[in-house]
Amino acid sequence: MIHILKDVVNPINWIKIVKNPSRFIKVFNDRINYYPGLQFGYTKSKIIKKLYMSLNVFFAKKNKHFKEFFFNTGNNKTEINTNFNLNGMHDINEIQFQSLKQNGILVLENALTEHEHNKITENFNKFKDDLSNNKIDEYKHMNLKIIKGPNLRSSYTINSDLDTESNLKKISDQITKKIYGQAIKPSLTYGHNKLTNLPDTPVPGDNTWHADRYIPNLKLLYFPLGTPEGSPFRYSLGTHKINKEYLNFFLNKTESGNGTGTIETDADKKKFLKNTQEFNVQPNTLIAVLSNGFHGRTPFKTKGERCVLYLMYSQFRLSSLISYWKYNRSYKLNS
């Protein structure tokens, strides 16, 4: 917080704003207007942390879509399947949304058309070839990340619009409208893992049991090749529901270097990992996941590769959370 205040009173920064307003908007969105995560405003005080969390949860509850998916527990004891076959169609039906609401995860098999599936597979093949030939210049403006080691993790992100006719866009728009209240434009991150040496050591926020945030969050994960070489996605069903026990986990968690959203103690495992499931998927599968629930990549058991296209919704910001009434307008129409 202090560093932000220092930046605000620095006159050099004001000159920079006048000279380049669009850069200012980007910095503002990245540093102040970002959707609240697990940094808790960079405070170490438990009281401020609690205040900060309560305020964000207060606004999250005001969004009627969030309230329905993340706060209402409901009395329905009938278990709903997690997996559905879309057969290349794109309409998400009410049972599928009920599954997402109850389980926190929805697995859509045969999700994209052959054309889209092939295009994404081609993009991954090109990325893998370019990485192995060290031809990385074209990715340098795409937030390229390469973390070397026995578990090679590489990714790049594009913000260009999805084709209006693509199933991926149609599915993403329907799900974001239902979860947030408006269709949100995703960023697309091509993520590639390659494990060359066993064991697959724990990487917080990746192959450990963790939550991405403590307030409502959605991600779509597309597996063009499925998970034939291992490391399927795993999820603890129902843990996306935000209640007192859930919030206390984040409030009381001490810093350990393993990430503030990572489950570490046996007591927490007992509380939050009661109903876990691994999703070993076929090629052309799309997983919608409420990623404030506990999840992770299953560690590789043998050497192998994994390709996932992640759709993330950072365009829904803190200001979107606060201006909940704009997102509530569609609520009655939807339900």
Ligand SMILES: [Fe+2]
């Ligand atoms: Fe995650």
